[in-house]
Amino acid sequence: MSAFPEQAGAPGATLADPAITKVSIIISKGSLEGIYPGLILANGARMEGIEANVFFTFFGMDAINRARHESIKVATVGNPGLHLATWLGGVPGMSALVTQQMMKSMEKLDIPPIPEFIELIADSGAKLFACKASVDMFGLTREDFIDPLEGIITVGEFYQMAGGGQIIFT
Amino acid sequence: MPTLTAVARTPEGFLEHVEDWDRELARELAREAGLPELTDRHWLVVDYMRRTFLEKGDAPTIRTLGKESGVSVKELYQLFPKGPAKLAAKVAGIPKPHGCI
Structure with missing residues:
Protein backbone atom coordinates (compact mmCIF):
# COMPACT_ATOMS: atom_id res chain seq x y z
CA MET A 1 0.00 0.00 0.00
CA SER A 71 -4.98 -5.13 -45.09
CA ILE A 72 -2.47 -5.52 -42.26
CA LYS A 73 -1.43 -9.17 -41.87
CA VAL A 74 0.19 -11.44 -39.32
CA ALA A 75 3.78 -12.29 -40.34
CA THR A 76 3.78 -16.07 -40.81
CA VAL A 77 7.37 -16.28 -42.06
CA GLY A 78 10.16 -15.91 -39.52
CA ASN A 79 7.69 -15.86 -36.63
CA PRO A 80 8.61 -18.69 -34.21
CA GLY A 81 5.76 -17.66 -31.90
CA LEU A 82 3.26 -19.22 -34.29
CA HIS A 83 4.86 -22.68 -33.89
CA LEU A 84 4.37 -23.28 -37.57
CA ALA A 85 6.91 -25.10 -39.78
CA THR A 86 8.96 -22.48 -41.63
CA TRP A 87 8.02 -23.82 -45.08
CA LEU A 88 4.33 -23.83 -44.12
CA GLY A 89 4.46 -20.17 -43.14
CA GLY A 90 5.42 -19.31 -46.69
CA VAL A 91 2.54 -21.17 -48.36
CA PRO A 92 0.40 -18.69 -50.34
CA GLY A 93 -2.63 -17.62 -48.34
CA MET A 94 -1.19 -18.72 -44.99
CA SER A 95 -0.73 -15.17 -43.76
CA ALA A 96 -4.31 -14.26 -44.72
CA LEU A 97 -5.66 -17.38 -43.01
CA VAL A 98 -3.80 -16.82 -39.74
CA THR A 99 -4.78 -13.14 -39.81
CA GLN A 100 -8.44 -14.05 -40.27
CA GLN A 101 -8.34 -16.44 -37.31
CA MET A 102 -6.62 -13.91 -35.09
CA MET A 103 -9.11 -11.17 -36.04
CA LYS A 104 -11.92 -13.52 -35.08
CA SER A 105 -10.49 -14.11 -31.60
CA MET A 106 -9.96 -10.38 -31.17
CA GLU A 107 -13.50 -9.53 -32.24
CA LYS A 108 -14.72 -11.84 -29.45
CA LEU A 109 -12.78 -9.70 -26.97
CA ASP A 110 -14.29 -6.56 -28.55
CA ILE A 111 -10.88 -5.49 -29.92
CA PRO A 112 -11.66 -3.47 -33.08
CA MET B 1 -31.18 6.32 1.77
CA PRO B 2 -27.55 5.12 1.81
CA THR B 3 -24.75 7.65 1.98
CA LEU B 4 -21.15 7.22 0.86
CA THR B 5 -19.86 6.75 4.38
CA ALA B 6 -22.45 4.07 5.13
CA VAL B 7 -21.78 1.72 2.18
CA ALA B 8 -18.97 -0.81 1.77
CA ARG B 9 -16.43 0.14 -0.87
CA THR B 10 -13.22 -1.25 -2.40
CA PRO B 11 -9.88 0.51 -1.73
CA GLU B 12 -10.35 2.28 -5.07
CA GLY B 13 -13.80 3.48 -4.11
CA PHE B 14 -16.05 1.15 -6.12
CA LEU B 15 -19.18 -0.11 -4.39
CA GLU B 16 -18.82 -3.61 -2.92
CA HIS B 17 -22.51 -4.32 -3.45
CA VAL B 18 -24.37 -3.16 -6.57
CA GLU B 19 -27.66 -3.17 -4.69
CA ASP B 20 -26.46 -0.36 -2.38
CA TRP B 21 -26.71 2.05 -5.30
CA ASP B 22 -29.29 4.75 -5.88
CA ARG B 23 -29.25 7.96 -7.87
CA GLU B 24 -28.33 10.20 -4.96
CA LEU B 25 -25.39 7.92 -4.15
CA ALA B 26 -24.36 8.17 -7.81
CA ARG B 27 -24.24 11.97 -7.46
CA GLU B 28 -22.09 11.64 -4.34
CA LEU B 29 -19.73 9.20 -6.08
CA ALA B 30 -19.48 11.58 -9.02
CA ARG B 31 -18.72 14.59 -6.81
CA GLU B 32 -16.02 12.62 -5.04
CA ALA B 33 -14.51 11.70 -8.44
CA GLY B 34 -14.35 15.34 -9.53
CA LEU B 35 -17.64 15.62 -11.43
CA PRO B 36 -19.61 18.34 -9.63
CA GLU B 37 -22.75 17.75 -11.66
CA LEU B 38 -24.25 14.86 -13.61
CA THR B 39 -25.95 16.05 -16.79
CA ASP B 40 -28.48 14.09 -18.87
CA ARG B 41 -25.56 12.96 -21.03
CA HIS B 42 -23.71 11.58 -17.99
CA TRP B 43 -26.85 9.74 -16.90
CA LEU B 44 -27.25 8.22 -20.34
CA VAL B 45 -23.83 6.60 -19.95
CA VAL B 46 -24.22 5.70 -16.28
CA ASP B 47 -27.61 4.09 -16.81
CA TYR B 48 -26.33 2.19 -19.84
CA MET B 49 -23.32 0.90 -17.85
CA ARG B 50 -25.49 -0.27 -14.99
CA ARG B 51 -28.11 -1.85 -17.23
CA THR B 52 -25.45 -3.73 -19.22
CA PHE B 53 -23.73 -4.97 -16.09
CA LEU B 54 -26.96 -6.18 -14.52
CA GLU B 55 -27.95 -7.95 -17.75
CA LYS B 56 -24.61 -9.44 -18.76
CA GLY B 57 -22.58 -9.54 -15.56
CA ASP B 58 -19.81 -7.48 -17.13
CA ALA B 59 -19.18 -3.81 -17.83
CA PRO B 60 -19.15 -2.80 -21.51
CA THR B 61 -15.86 -1.94 -23.26
CA ILE B 62 -15.19 1.60 -24.39
CA ARG B 63 -15.87 0.45 -27.97
CA THR B 64 -19.31 -0.88 -27.06
CA LEU B 65 -20.02 2.21 -24.97
CA GLY B 66 -19.24 4.42 -27.98
CA LYS B 67 -21.45 2.35 -30.25
CA GLU B 68 -24.44 1.63 -28.04
CA SER B 69 -24.77 4.06 -25.15
CA GLY B 70 -25.90 6.89 -27.42
CA VAL B 71 -22.79 8.93 -26.58
CA SER B 72 -19.78 9.00 -28.95
CA VAL B 73 -16.26 8.07 -27.82
CA LYS B 74 -15.23 11.72 -28.16
CA GLU B 75 -18.03 12.89 -25.90
CA LEU B 76 -17.42 10.05 -23.44
CA TYR B 77 -13.95 11.44 -22.81
CA GLN B 78 -15.35 14.96 -22.46
CA LEU B 79 -17.92 13.78 -19.93
CA PHE B 80 -15.47 11.60 -17.98
CA PRO B 81 -11.99 13.05 -18.65
CA LYS B 82 -10.26 10.80 -16.12
CA GLY B 83 -11.27 7.66 -18.02
CA PRO B 84 -14.89 7.02 -19.05
CA ALA B 85 -15.14 3.25 -18.55
CA LYS B 86 -13.73 3.24 -15.03
CA LEU B 87 -15.32 6.44 -13.82
CA ALA B 88 -18.76 5.71 -15.25
CA ALA B 89 -18.60 2.24 -13.69
CA LYS B 90 -17.83 3.77 -10.32
CA VAL B 91 -20.69 6.26 -10.57
CA ALA B 92 -23.00 3.48 -11.78
CA GLY B 93 -22.16 1.47 -8.67
CA ILE B 94 -20.82 -1.55 -10.55
CA PRO B 95 -17.39 -3.24 -10.11
CA LYS B 96 -14.28 -1.86 -11.77
CA PRO B 97 -14.07 -3.10 -15.38
CA HIS B 98 -11.16 -5.53 -15.64
CA GLY B 99 -10.72 -5.76 -19.42
CA CYS B 100 -7.77 -4.21 -21.26
CA ILE B 101 -9.98 -2.71 -23.94
Whole structure:
Protein backbone atom coordinates (compact mmCIF):
# COMPACT_ATOMS: atom_id res chain seq x y z
CA MET A 1 0.00 0.00 0.00
CA SER A 2 1.13 3.55 -0.63
CA ALA A 3 2.55 5.72 2.10
CA PHE A 4 1.51 9.07 0.60
CA PRO A 5 -1.22 8.43 -1.91
CA GLU A 6 -2.59 11.95 -1.77
CA GLN A 7 0.76 13.54 -2.70
CA ALA A 8 1.35 11.30 -5.68
CA GLY A 9 -2.12 11.80 -7.11
CA ALA A 10 -3.29 8.30 -8.03
CA PRO A 11 -4.41 5.14 -6.25
CA GLY A 12 -1.40 2.96 -5.52
CA ALA A 13 1.12 5.69 -6.33
CA THR A 14 3.67 6.89 -3.77
CA LEU A 15 6.28 9.61 -3.74
CA ALA A 16 8.88 7.01 -4.68
CA ASP A 17 6.68 5.52 -7.43
CA PRO A 18 4.69 8.41 -8.88
CA ALA A 19 1.73 7.64 -11.15
CA ILE A 20 2.34 7.71 -14.89
CA THR A 21 0.56 10.74 -16.34
CA LYS A 22 1.83 10.75 -19.93
CA VAL A 23 3.11 8.15 -22.42
CA SER A 24 4.51 8.44 -25.95
CA ILE A 25 4.29 5.15 -27.80
CA ILE A 26 6.37 4.38 -30.89
CA ILE A 27 4.97 1.84 -33.37
CA SER A 28 7.72 0.74 -35.76
CA LYS A 29 6.54 -2.55 -37.24
CA GLY A 30 3.96 -3.13 -39.95
CA SER A 31 2.65 -6.60 -39.10
CA LEU A 32 -0.61 -7.16 -37.25
CA GLU A 33 1.27 -8.40 -34.17
CA GLY A 34 3.66 -5.46 -34.48
CA ILE A 35 0.89 -2.84 -34.51
CA TYR A 36 -1.73 -4.05 -32.01
CA PRO A 37 0.37 -3.95 -28.82
CA GLY A 38 1.09 -0.23 -29.27
CA LEU A 39 -2.56 0.51 -30.04
CA ILE A 40 -3.76 -1.42 -26.99
CA LEU A 41 -1.24 0.44 -24.81
CA ALA A 42 -2.39 3.80 -26.21
CA ASN A 43 -6.07 3.04 -25.74
CA GLY A 44 -5.41 1.62 -22.27
CA ALA A 45 -3.55 4.78 -21.30
CA ARG A 46 -6.45 7.00 -22.33
CA MET A 47 -8.88 4.73 -20.46
CA GLU A 48 -6.87 5.45 -17.30
CA GLY A 49 -6.92 9.18 -17.99
CA ILE A 50 -3.24 9.13 -19.01
CA GLU A 51 -2.18 11.53 -21.79
CA ALA A 52 -1.03 9.54 -24.85
CA ASN A 53 0.90 10.24 -28.06
CA VAL A 54 1.47 7.63 -30.77
CA PHE A 55 4.40 8.01 -33.16
CA PHE A 56 4.32 5.79 -36.26
CA THR A 57 7.65 5.13 -37.93
CA PHE A 58 9.01 2.84 -40.68
CA PHE A 59 6.53 0.08 -41.55
CA GLY A 60 4.47 0.97 -38.50
CA MET A 61 3.12 3.80 -40.68
CA ASP A 62 1.02 1.22 -42.54
CA ALA A 63 -1.37 1.43 -39.59
CA ILE A 64 -2.27 5.01 -40.54
CA ASN A 65 -1.86 4.65 -44.31
CA ARG A 66 -5.27 4.94 -46.03
CA ALA A 67 -4.36 2.46 -48.74
CA ARG A 68 -2.86 -0.12 -46.41
CA HIS A 69 -4.42 -0.06 -42.96
CA GLU A 70 -7.27 -2.35 -43.89
CA SER A 71 -4.98 -5.13 -45.09
CA ILE A 72 -2.47 -5.52 -42.26
CA LYS A 73 -1.43 -9.17 -41.87
CA VAL A 74 0.19 -11.44 -39.32
CA ALA A 75 3.78 -12.29 -40.34
CA THR A 76 3.78 -16.07 -40.81
CA VAL A 77 7.37 -16.28 -42.06
CA GLY A 78 10.16 -15.91 -39.52
CA ASN A 79 7.69 -15.86 -36.63
CA PRO A 80 8.61 -18.69 -34.21
CA GLY A 81 5.76 -17.66 -31.90
CA LEU A 82 3.26 -19.22 -34.29
CA HIS A 83 4.86 -22.68 -33.89
CA LEU A 84 4.37 -23.28 -37.57
CA ALA A 85 6.91 -25.10 -39.78
CA THR A 86 8.96 -22.48 -41.63
CA TRP A 87 8.02 -23.82 -45.08
CA LEU A 88 4.33 -23.83 -44.12
CA GLY A 89 4.46 -20.17 -43.14
CA GLY A 90 5.42 -19.31 -46.69
CA VAL A 91 2.54 -21.17 -48.36
CA PRO A 92 0.40 -18.69 -50.34
CA GLY A 93 -2.63 -17.62 -48.34
CA MET A 94 -1.19 -18.72 -44.99
CA SER A 95 -0.73 -15.17 -43.76
CA ALA A 96 -4.31 -14.26 -44.72
CA LEU A 97 -5.66 -17.38 -43.01
CA VAL A 98 -3.80 -16.82 -39.74
CA THR A 99 -4.78 -13.14 -39.81
CA GLN A 100 -8.44 -14.05 -40.27
CA GLN A 101 -8.34 -16.44 -37.31
CA MET A 102 -6.62 -13.91 -35.09
CA MET A 103 -9.11 -11.17 -36.04
CA LYS A 104 -11.92 -13.52 -35.08
CA SER A 105 -10.49 -14.11 -31.60
CA MET A 106 -9.96 -10.38 -31.17
CA GLU A 107 -13.50 -9.53 -32.24
CA LYS A 108 -14.72 -11.84 -29.45
CA LEU A 109 -12.78 -9.70 -26.97
CA ASP A 110 -14.29 -6.56 -28.55
CA ILE A 111 -10.88 -5.49 -29.92
CA PRO A 112 -11.66 -3.47 -33.08
CA PRO A 113 -9.98 -3.93 -36.48
CA ILE A 114 -7.02 -1.57 -36.99
CA PRO A 115 -8.79 1.28 -38.89
CA GLU A 116 -11.61 1.43 -36.31
CA PHE A 117 -9.16 1.09 -33.41
CA ILE A 118 -7.07 4.02 -34.68
CA GLU A 119 -10.20 6.16 -34.96
CA LEU A 120 -11.28 5.19 -31.45
CA ILE A 121 -7.84 6.09 -30.09
CA ALA A 122 -7.88 9.45 -31.89
CA ASP A 123 -11.41 10.13 -30.57
CA SER A 124 -10.19 9.32 -27.06
CA GLY A 125 -7.88 12.34 -27.30
CA ALA A 126 -4.57 10.58 -28.02
CA LYS A 127 -2.47 12.39 -30.63
CA LEU A 128 -1.17 10.52 -33.68
CA PHE A 129 2.02 11.44 -35.55
CA ALA A 130 3.99 10.09 -38.50
CA CYS A 131 7.80 10.11 -38.57
CA LYS A 132 9.16 12.66 -41.03
CA ALA A 133 12.28 10.65 -41.91
CA SER A 134 10.16 7.60 -42.79
CA VAL A 135 7.60 9.67 -44.71
CA ASP A 136 10.41 11.19 -46.81
CA MET A 137 12.12 7.85 -47.28
CA PHE A 138 8.97 6.14 -48.57
CA GLY A 139 8.03 9.16 -50.68
CA LEU A 140 4.71 9.68 -48.89
CA THR A 141 2.67 12.87 -48.26
CA ARG A 142 -0.01 13.95 -45.77
CA GLU A 143 -2.67 12.79 -48.26
CA ASP A 144 -1.50 9.19 -47.89
CA PHE A 145 -2.55 9.20 -44.26
CA ILE A 146 -5.88 9.02 -42.45
CA ASP A 147 -7.61 12.24 -41.36
CA PRO A 148 -7.07 12.03 -37.59
CA LEU A 149 -3.29 12.24 -38.05
CA GLU A 150 -2.08 15.24 -36.05
CA GLY A 151 1.04 15.81 -38.12
CA ILE A 152 4.30 14.63 -39.61
CA ILE A 153 7.08 15.42 -37.15
CA THR A 154 10.85 15.05 -36.78
CA VAL A 155 12.55 12.96 -34.12
CA GLY A 156 13.47 16.17 -32.32
CA GLU A 157 9.85 17.27 -32.22
CA PHE A 158 8.88 13.83 -30.98
CA TYR A 159 11.25 14.13 -28.02
CA GLN A 160 9.93 17.60 -27.27
CA MET A 161 6.37 16.31 -27.31
CA ALA A 162 7.31 13.33 -25.13
CA GLY A 163 8.85 15.60 -22.49
CA GLY A 164 7.83 14.83 -18.92
CA GLY A 165 6.40 11.42 -19.83
CA GLN A 166 7.42 7.85 -20.57
CA ILE A 167 8.49 6.61 -24.02
CA ILE A 168 7.50 3.09 -25.08
CA PHE A 169 9.04 1.53 -28.20
CA THR A 170 7.19 -1.27 -29.95
CA MET B 1 -31.18 6.32 1.77
CA PRO B 2 -27.55 5.12 1.81
CA THR B 3 -24.75 7.65 1.98
CA LEU B 4 -21.15 7.22 0.86
CA THR B 5 -19.86 6.75 4.38
CA ALA B 6 -22.45 4.07 5.13
CA VAL B 7 -21.78 1.72 2.18
CA ALA B 8 -18.97 -0.81 1.77
CA ARG B 9 -16.43 0.14 -0.87
CA THR B 10 -13.22 -1.25 -2.40
CA PRO B 11 -9.88 0.51 -1.73
CA GLU B 12 -10.35 2.28 -5.07
CA GLY B 13 -13.80 3.48 -4.11
CA PHE B 14 -16.05 1.15 -6.12
CA LEU B 15 -19.18 -0.11 -4.39
CA GLU B 16 -18.82 -3.61 -2.92
CA HIS B 17 -22.51 -4.32 -3.45
CA VAL B 18 -24.37 -3.16 -6.57
CA GLU B 19 -27.66 -3.17 -4.69
CA ASP B 20 -26.46 -0.36 -2.38
CA TRP B 21 -26.71 2.05 -5.30
CA ASP B 22 -29.29 4.75 -5.88
CA ARG B 23 -29.25 7.96 -7.87
CA GLU B 24 -28.33 10.20 -4.96
CA LEU B 25 -25.39 7.92 -4.15
CA ALA B 26 -24.36 8.17 -7.81
CA ARG B 27 -24.24 11.97 -7.46
CA GLU B 28 -22.09 11.64 -4.34
CA LEU B 29 -19.73 9.20 -6.08
CA ALA B 30 -19.48 11.58 -9.02
CA ARG B 31 -18.72 14.59 -6.81
CA GLU B 32 -16.02 12.62 -5.04
CA ALA B 33 -14.51 11.70 -8.44
CA GLY B 34 -14.35 15.34 -9.53
CA LEU B 35 -17.64 15.62 -11.43
CA PRO B 36 -19.61 18.34 -9.63
CA GLU B 37 -22.75 17.75 -11.66
CA LEU B 38 -24.25 14.86 -13.61
CA THR B 39 -25.95 16.05 -16.79
CA ASP B 40 -28.48 14.09 -18.87
CA ARG B 41 -25.56 12.96 -21.03
CA HIS B 42 -23.71 11.58 -17.99
CA TRP B 43 -26.85 9.74 -16.90
CA LEU B 44 -27.25 8.22 -20.34
CA VAL B 45 -23.83 6.60 -19.95
CA VAL B 46 -24.22 5.70 -16.28
CA ASP B 47 -27.61 4.09 -16.81
CA TYR B 48 -26.33 2.19 -19.84
CA MET B 49 -23.32 0.90 -17.85
CA ARG B 50 -25.49 -0.27 -14.99
CA ARG B 51 -28.11 -1.85 -17.23
CA THR B 52 -25.45 -3.73 -19.22
CA PHE B 53 -23.73 -4.97 -16.09
CA LEU B 54 -26.96 -6.18 -14.52
CA GLU B 55 -27.95 -7.95 -17.75
CA LYS B 56 -24.61 -9.44 -18.76
CA GLY B 57 -22.58 -9.54 -15.56
CA ASP B 58 -19.81 -7.48 -17.13
CA ALA B 59 -19.18 -3.81 -17.83
CA PRO B 60 -19.15 -2.80 -21.51
CA THR B 61 -15.86 -1.94 -23.26
CA ILE B 62 -15.19 1.60 -24.39
CA ARG B 63 -15.87 0.45 -27.97
CA THR B 64 -19.31 -0.88 -27.06
CA LEU B 65 -20.02 2.21 -24.97
CA GLY B 66 -19.24 4.42 -27.98
CA LYS B 67 -21.45 2.35 -30.25
CA GLU B 68 -24.44 1.63 -28.04
CA SER B 69 -24.77 4.06 -25.15
CA GLY B 70 -25.90 6.89 -27.42
CA VAL B 71 -22.79 8.93 -26.58
CA SER B 72 -19.78 9.00 -28.95
CA VAL B 73 -16.26 8.07 -27.82
CA LYS B 74 -15.23 11.72 -28.16
CA GLU B 75 -18.03 12.89 -25.90
CA LEU B 76 -17.42 10.05 -23.44
CA TYR B 77 -13.95 11.44 -22.81
CA GLN B 78 -15.35 14.96 -22.46
CA LEU B 79 -17.92 13.78 -19.93
CA PHE B 80 -15.47 11.60 -17.98
CA PRO B 81 -11.99 13.05 -18.65
CA LYS B 82 -10.26 10.80 -16.12
CA GLY B 83 -11.27 7.66 -18.02
CA PRO B 84 -14.89 7.02 -19.05
CA ALA B 85 -15.14 3.25 -18.55
CA LYS B 86 -13.73 3.24 -15.03
CA LEU B 87 -15.32 6.44 -13.82
CA ALA B 88 -18.76 5.71 -15.25
CA ALA B 89 -18.60 2.24 -13.69
CA LYS B 90 -17.83 3.77 -10.32
CA VAL B 91 -20.69 6.26 -10.57
CA ALA B 92 -23.00 3.48 -11.78
CA GLY B 93 -22.16 1.47 -8.67
CA ILE B 94 -20.82 -1.55 -10.55
CA PRO B 95 -17.39 -3.24 -10.11
CA LYS B 96 -14.28 -1.86 -11.77
CA PRO B 97 -14.07 -3.10 -15.38
CA HIS B 98 -11.16 -5.53 -15.64
CA GLY B 99 -10.72 -5.76 -19.42
CA CYS B 100 -7.77 -4.21 -21.26
CA ILE B 101 -9.98 -2.71 -23.94
